[in-house]
Amino acid sequence: MTDTNDGPEYDVDFREHPEQYEVGRGEEGVFKVEPYKGELLPLWGYADRETADEGGEAIYRQFREYREAGDFPGMDMARKYLQMGYTRAMRYARYPGGRKYQNGEERDPVHWADHDKREAALVYEVWWERVEADDAYRAAKEAHRER
Template sequence: MSDGPEYDIDFREHPEKYEVGRGEEGVFKVEPYKGELLDRWGYADRETADEGGEAIYAKYREYRDEGDFPGMDMARKYLQMGYTRAMRYARYPGGQKYVDGEERDPEKWVDHDKREAALVYAVWWERVENDEVYQRAKSEHRERE
């Protein structure tokens, strides 16, 4: 997805305009999903990740039951982002991967709470990635792209 006017689109109304993209691309832009998922997402510690992962996965199931692939994929992206963001804070003091423009070496484990949160999100993320319904919907959607 590119930055541009396509983000003024309601992707539930126009799923054909949704592009899968890479990784977590679009999580803060693609509506109405950002509005439905962002408040459920958090990674401060294991408890927050448990609550967030469960809530986002519940939304994923709703999207799946409705045949809403953009929603399914956005839920997957929020679960992935829970893992990657928490892991960044787990391995870099203050989550700062770069200092003065230079990438610093990761540490093991700077923030154990964030590591626990990352591991929780990894389980939810994997559950979606391995869901046959998700895989089939993703393939079908990409064929139409």
């Protein structure tokens, strides 16, 4: 019996086949869509403000390279990593240890359980909003959806 969790989710190089890329919701695909996962994941981190500054800047720099190359899947994946930096850091900022559920029940959030993670989240939020407001990204997203 083969373990279906081994290897990439998709047997597709989305740079070679951008027409097969689906935008999806939120952060879908961040750990599955190659070659972008391999390029962006090593840049991403949210331990504290400094880590988020470095990660956000590096991912945004990669976003600009994708934009210049007309690589919409890359642009969107960079956006997803920035969004995930915000959401993951904020989860740890609001829930001790990042655990939203305890004994199957949703815990009440704590403001702020981890101030370093909150700072990291706020850094990523700025980079994420910059990408979302980018005219070239918006146009490419619309064109990709129309295909």
